Amino acid sequence: MSKFLTPDKIRNEYGLEIKEKLIPDGSRLKPNRKLTRGRVEYVTIHNTDDINEAEGTNDAEQYARATLNGNMGGVSVHYYIDETDCWQLLREDEMGYHAADGNTGPGNGTSLAIEIIMKGDKSKDDREAEDRGAKLAAILLRKHGLAITRLKTHRDWYPKKYCPAYILPHWSEFVKKVLDYTYAMNHKGDIDMDGKVTTKDARLALRAAVGLAKLTGPQALAADTDGDGKVTTKDARAILKKSVGGDTA
Numbered sequence: 001m002s003k004f005l006t007p008d009k010i011r012n013e014y015g016l017e018i019k020e021k022l023i024p025d026g027s028r029l030k031p032n033r034k035l036t037r038g039r040v041e042y043v044t045i046h047n048t049d050d051i052n053e054a055e056g057t058n059d060a061e062q063y064a065r066a067t068l069n070g071n072m073g074g075v076s077v078h079y080y081i082d083e084t085d086c087w088q089l090l091r092e093d094e095m096g097y098h099a100a101d102g103n104t105g106p107g108n109g110t111s112l113a114i115e116i117i118m119k120g121d122k123s124k125d126d127r128e129a130e131d132r133g134a135k136l137a138a139i140l141l142r143k144h145g146l147a148i149t150r151l152k153t154h155r156d157w158y159p160k161k162y163c164p165a166y167i168l169p170h171w172s173e174f175v176k177k178v179l180d181y182t183y184a185m186n187h188k189g190d191i192d193m194d195g196k197v198t199t200k201d202a203r204l205a206l207r208a209a210v211g212l213a214k215l216t217g218p219q220a221l222a223a224d225t226d227g228d229g230k231v232t233t234k235d236a237r238a239i240l241k242k243s244v245g246g247d248t249a
């Protein structure tokens with residue numbers, strides 16, 4: 001048996017692979033309480049530090065495993081995400097302990113927690129982890145019908161804690177990224193995000209498909225019309241069709 005976690009379920013949301021390994025109900029490792037008003041009202045962004053990776057695994061798996069092994073000191077979060085992996089530990093209708101405001105505080109009581117694992121060294125891995133965290137935030141906001149104003153930092157709930165430490169210095173950029181992801185989910189094909197799907201978008205998709213152009217994360221999501229997680233010539237054709245009015249979808 002592998003010493004690493006095996007997910008109970010793997011799902012794909014907008015090209016983001018999410019591995020589920022939920023903390024069992026009744027476990028002392030989580031509050032075992034529903035969100036205060038029975039629904040998700042906010043999404044909270046945290047940063048936690050990159051840790052040395054054992055051969056064959058990654059940070060997100062290591063944090064998820066540490067939680068399930070009882071080594072996280074009572075902290076429980078909904079999602080751990082890094083540059084390659086994403087693990088879910090709590091259902092989206094239940095509370096975690098992540099905001100340091102107890103059982104009745106609004107941080108724990110009303111929000112889903114995303115821990116984005118970073119080093120704070122502005123490396124490619126950090127940028128990718130942050131980008132994937134923004135995408136996950138956009139997915140959760142959209143799924144629960146929440147406006148961008150419902151995206152919070154840990155510090156919003158608990159001012160003494162400077163968290164997410166590596167994102168707070170450029171928080172408005174992060175918010176913009178979440179908005180771009182949301183736009184891409186709602187406007188498939190509009191890669192340049194100018195409000196319409198044109199042959200220019202089709203050309204961009206084609207160039208990306210053959211490796212001549214590099215798209216940002218939100219652009220790649222807008223380009224991925226069939227949702228298979230890749231930008232291919234098939235997407236370029238679908239966008240071209242849409243641009244000439246052959247498809248109103």
Ligand SMILES: [Zn+2]
Pocket residue numbers: 045046047098154161163164
């Ligand atoms: Zn935090």
